[in-house]
Amino acid sequence: MDGMCKGLHEACGVFGIYAPGRDVARVSFFALYALQHRGQESAGIATSDGHLAYLHKGMGLVAQVFNEENMRPLQGHMAIAHNRYSTTGTVSLRNAQPYLIETLHGPLGIAHNGNLTNVNKLRLKLLQRGVGLVSGSDSEVITQMLAFPQQSNSWEVRIAAFMAEAEGAYALTILSKEAVFGVRDPWGLRPLVLGEFPNGGWALASESCALSTIGAKLVREIEPGEIVRLDAAGVTSTQGQPLRQRALCIFEYVYFARPDSILEGQAVHLVRQRLGEELAREAPVEADIVIGVPDSSTPAAIGLANALDIPFTEGLTKNRYIGRTFIQPDDRLRQMGVALKFNALDANLAGKRVIMVDDSIVRGNTAGPLVRLLRQAGAKEVHVRVSSPPVRHSCFMGVDMATQEELIAHRLDVEGIRQHIGADSLHYLSYEGMIRAVNAGAPRPMTYCTACFSGRYPVPLDEAWLQQRKSRKESFETLRG
Amino acid sequence: MDGMCKGLHEACGVFGIYAPGRDVARVSFFALYALQHRGQESAGIATSDGHLAYLHKGMGLVAQVFNEENMRPLQGHMAIAHNRYSTTGTVSLRNAQPYLIETLHGPLGIAHNGNLTNVNKLRLKLLQRGVGLVSGSDSEVITQMLAFPQQSNSWEVRIAAFMAEAEGAYALTILSKEAVFGVRDPWGLRPLVLGEFPNGGWALASESCALSTIGAKLVREIEPGEIVRLDAAGVTSTQGQPLRQRALCIFEYVYFARPDSILEGQAVHLVRQRLGEELAREAPVEADIVIGVPDSSTPAAIGLANALDIPFTEGLTKNRYIGRTFIQPDDRLRQMGVALKFNALDANLAGKRVIMVDDSIVRGNTAGPLVRLLRQAGAKEVHVRVSSPPVRHSCFMGVDMATQEELIAHRLDVEGIRQHIGADSLHYLSYEGMIRAVNAGAPRPMTYCTACFSGRYPVPLDEAWLQQRKSRKESFETLRG
Amino acid sequence: MDGMCKGLHEACGVFGIYAPGRDVARVSFFALYALQHRGQESAGIATSDGHLAYLHKGMGLVAQVFNEENMRPLQGHMAIAHNRYSTTGTVSLRNAQPYLIETLHGPLGIAHNGNLTNVNKLRLKLLQRGVGLVSGSDSEVITQMLAFPQQSNSWEVRIAAFMAEAEGAYALTILSKEAVFGVRDPWGLRPLVLGEFPNGGWALASESCALSTIGAKLVREIEPGEIVRLDAAGVTSTQGQPLRQRALCIFEYVYFARPDSILEGQAVHLVRQRLGEELAREAPVEADIVIGVPDSSTPAAIGLANALDIPFTEGLTKNRYIGRTFIQPDDRLRQMGVALKFNALDANLAGKRVIMVDDSIVRGNTAGPLVRLLRQAGAKEVHVRVSSPPVRHSCFMGVDMATQEELIAHRLDVEGIRQHIGADSLHYLSYEGMIRAVNAGAPRPMTYCTACFSGRYPVPLDEAWLQQRKSRKESFETLRG
């Protein structure tokens, strides 16, 4: 299922490249294209030739924002790039990234995935220092903090000074005139990986799928708290902040990451199959076929089908041409609801007992219509299996999830949800089952941010900021336009 | 695989609706949205309130062309609509459909799927009659032919007169101020179905998936040579031309139609599974996993996997955000070729003997890179199975296939193609196997247009037109802009 | 005063060129630029290289419609071009000109200035012949009539056949693959002149100012009823219809034409000065200064000032950056009315007796605010002098004048108007005075269309068409979009 249906918007995709002799803007374009699933609202690329910095960004999909003409001025041998899904701030070009400024140390660009949880404190500090702020984005705050002179004149020192003050989730790519940097918060909440080109040059990306797309080899993950510098000397690592508790967002495994990405040494696809297998073990049921909610639930459905030895097949088709449409269905069409995006394959469903696997249920407004769709197509029984636990808590680490009130599992227990969606049976994967499935293939045991399931937030939360985020108001910012 | 990769562009999707009391423009929008796979170049809707006719059309996807503002003037209780993929004529708004004119009998709109094979003769006849032509589209020719007065003043008589002269493929929806009409050529080359709304009103669509999306029930197919009239009196049928030889495009089953559509009483999805089963029978091979080239080949892959009792799994992921991009990869990126659209799921492939099912090979420039991609991911063996015969002949019935020279099976035999794509083995489904699979579920035996496989064209071809089509030149038309 | 204030929209500017060796599209661009005052709604250029024809047209000013990129495809050695102000038909690209079609005789393009008064009859005839019509424009009707085969296969024969049927005003430039043609209706209602380039090549234009701008020399006017053909053989003249009664629109002298244009051998500027001199003779008044309503009334004001020996000076400035604005003043601003476009030069006006010369009063809604403005600036007396008679009748010959009810002189007598605008005295130039001033410099006595002043229309008017024009409804046309 896609994020727009779910009420789940991944924050962003970031990218960085240092590769003399390559058309770094073009490579960045295709990397953004591979990371498009992480943000469809705006896209941007900033490059530098070591003297000047060049920027183009715009609203829309990568393929809509860039053309040969606006790519031409993006000269240089290094670049950062960004796909955005608004988490804070209004949806406008003013908040699009990369964010690029002039500093005493030359141009400075930032691409940011995550959410600073103490951003209000940081903004206030900047304002008190007499810095005026143009936008409501965390990224501007980060650039202005990085612009502040420190005793030692090095970007690593300035980045570390920022990390000492910042709290929350950040995976950053940073462009200066000397180097490209990759930075990850001390919890490692949002992913960031390092890749190498066969003939020289380095890249940073939110997910390894971007590396495969541009022909770079995955080298390793950036460590929590680490600063990597890419320049003519190769890759230099500094620990900007000590590792706290590893807390990669477990939802990356459940839903966000592309199945062909490698996280912490594991193929996301395989983890999802194992989530399905765990689910099979926890809540087996007799049935004729297993189907997944396309496209993201297919691996879990295949895993569950194999574990139960029930044939996997396709039961729902999804319109491939989903895009933002400004046309709203009228009442009659609205009653048909989800059918605008999904159609049932009646021939596969008629008279069958069906297990429908979904990777997660967030607001709960698609599962019901899908169950109805299957029944209309003749399914005798519909058993819903969800390959993750109930989502009961909002995310404040960079995912624009629904507000707590909108989360169906915050309002209803499992039996209540079953009745609401009209399934014959409903089972969510247990928390332990999820952890087991994720850890089963890990090179070493890991810990995760599971806040949306467990309510345990790894990062201390600023109460005022929390209220503001919960009410989705922008209480601080006073500019519009 | 998508059409853009394949060099296969379905001509168009058409729609028509007569439904007093409904917002017919809005319903048309969602029908076009469901038919988007049949044409992504331009979209248009024409409506009528019985007095005036209203039109909006534009370049791009349905969701890009329409917004609430430009939908508002589209008043009335009947409409026709169109998604276009250019087959003849330049790619410009001038050729977008519906085509709407004023006639002695009031406004007349046409949405056309197909290709008139004697269009040059028809154009010449119009020009000799003193009719000037604005565009290079068949649709303008059809409207001007329909505008010509006949002895009896009825649209059926004028439509039948057009059918008597026209040769080639046409599935039309026609808008007049009295009624909406659906027309299909005497061979039934392009599909057209009739649907009914539960609370009154009728619809026509290229595929039944559009009916499901808008909440209408599939009633039946329009017969070859039939004219149906939708108006206050319900549905009236006239035989405009006697049925010649039934010749529905068999490629609709192989690739074009959406899997959830019903053609000739058969679920397309099931036909595709049977194509996979036939393929399994014809060329079994030992392997560890079966994968399909996403998304269109999945049903055939599942059919083949079940028949061979080899697990079906996902081996390739496809970027969901494919759209027209104006950015071309540079040479280094170009060498990576197809990898911009597909990534391999290494974990599922490493060390495995893989059967990769594709529904068809047209130009043959994706199969090779995909095989390479699988091998890089560690596949030990790659056996390619194609669920249709070799495509050796161009289509002149409304599909913008590659020119004959571009068809790989026109230049190479199967062994040559195998070597070209680097597969361990390659098998195309036999012609007989394909016919068997398609007919197996048909209520009665059918005949098809199989010209692209067999070279047997059901319709006599105008030689000059053929040359012109082959060279893709527009020899007749002298206007640009 | 500009036309938008006045409620006077000149129909169109047309241009044509045959000039091998020149960039005819570029020359056409600058000719349209010089004719911009005749129409600001849409602009277009069609060219031909003798085989194909090329077209670009769009909404807006010439400088907005064209850029180097869309000019590039406009190849060839001949062209026609058009600036449009909507007179009939809705304001949309569908009605923009040139209108270009494919005919049996090759491409055919039309640029038209005027109004066919029997267009309904002609449309009906075309529809009865079975020709469908796409737009509501006269120009499409003309192209389709010209496409009709005649006994002798020559454009002159086809053009003459059109002229035999057409009634009303038309100055046409026509593009075929052999030649460019200029045609003027048998009354010569709208102007059309012929020019020659010093180094070879010919041009046609609505006004001679376009010739000066592109470096061509004015040769002569196209005669009423004449067809001129520009091709490799030079200029060939045919009389398509006998001259009826010469009836050039006298408003061209009063207001429409650019002051630097030459009409019938007379400098428009000089005619306007003489209109002012006549006005001085008819209604002298004691005053301290003479001012004109900028910019079009300046010559008449200078003429009157010289005749009365009262100093001419500037009393009003007009905002140079007038363009279409979508922002409407609110009520408070609306009360200030015309002041948004004009400001008074207080220093020149304070304590003075002022004669304000305007070239015409149509709807009468600017004269009042201007008089008020002058008084606020301290003018002791304001005497309004209008250098043409009262406009009491609508134009049906190609000028989008206000409807009859909107004409202030249709509702009020001169004294009523004087009170309405608050002037100390008001005098309109007499009909005889106007004729005398216009004829004074003419090489031979001429007759004019003075219908808007006299109510005597030179062309018989179709009653139904008249009603339709009067009500500004589009009763015939049934298409929108």
Next chain:
Amino acid sequence: MDGMCKGLHEACGVFGIYAPGRDVARVSFFALYALQHRGQESAGIATSDGHLAYLHKGMGLVAQVFNEENMRPLQGHMAIAHNRYSTTGTVSLRNAQPYLIETLHGPLGIAHNGNLTNVNKLRLKLLQRGVGLVSGSDSEVITQMLAFPQQSNSWEVRIAAFMAEAEGAYALTILSKEAVFGVRDPWGLRPLVLGEFPNGGWALASESCALSTIGAKLVREIEPGEIVRLDAAGVTSTQGQPLRQRALCIFEYVYFARPDSILEGQAVHLVRQRLGEELAREAPVEADIVIGVPDSSTPAAIGLANALDIPFTEGLTKNRYIGRTFIQPDDRLRQMGVALKFNALDANLAGKRVIMVDDSIVRGNTAGPLVRLLRQAGAKEVHVRVSSPPVRHSCFMGVDMATQEELIAHRLDVEGIRQHIGADSLHYLSYEGMIRAVNAGAPRPMTYCTACFSGRYPVPLDEAWLQQRKSRKESFETLRG
């Protein structure tokens, strides 16, 4: 003549309004419309309701940038607005004004006319303080300087602190959440006036013509070094810096200001007439007619004509539809040069001895073609009279004049220029004549910035900045896009 021809671009027009109960955005729109001659590159309006601030700005003319939809969010009872002509920084939206930021003291917006001559020093200081800068504009520098906390928390204190550091020309309107401010540099280099609405409310504008347009009454000029605060308490004045030497740009009288504006108590129109009278005295010549180069030279021409008792008439018409066109004339057209914008009125010129008055000659590339145009039209003699002295020095106070090398009077003496333009005689008004004409109507003797004529700059110039301006390079800024 217009600025684009001249190579003279006025920096900007600024506006401010405090008027509870009025639609301040709408009023701002019409004020910008009246100030459009001061900048056509971008336009913007920022409003505030006392809590939030709202902004819309865009590239192009005021009427192109604003529509009802983007005006709607511009709520509040106070506003600032800006028309821009680029003087420094690249032509891009990033440099458009007003510039709006969030500060510790709430939102802060700036609209700026002028040039800070020590901007590099100020930028460096900001960067050293750790403030990152987004654009290359002076305005961002000013906002960030104003954001810096001072001992006393008042905007007046912060503004005065800025004034203590800033050097060069600035006329500012400033928006905070409490009030609107108007500020003028201690020399009063750029104009700024205060107006009052009849029913309450105050406005600030670069020129009084904007006040007339929006129905406000001119109260007085803002004094050099003065800060005025507009809020609920009315108008409060503070002296931010002591007056240095009054140095209003004398070119405002010569060319920039609209003729209906009042500067220092004088009608600009009258000053220009006196410049013409002085010129008549200095260099009388026998002639038949006096003409002005439209439109800006008309008052001087009338003044000269009256002084010499030679009839003033129109000799040149200028195309009213001048706008930015992207189409360049080809070589043949280029030879005709200025004729694309001007046509001669032959009838007034033939056989005449002509005095052509121009208000100034900057680069000297239009005067020559105009003289040629007059001669082609039959003028027997052409005497050129310029109503200001030779422009020999670049402006660094906010006018984007040509570089020194481009100034014809920097390269040639008067006789050389006469030969260059081909006039029978040429006379520039003397420096003393100009001063006399300007001071003649002044309530008290004034001093002016006459640097472009005299080379005496009132403000000390930073040498590095000067070099940078001269070479038109942006040496400091390192960002693009």
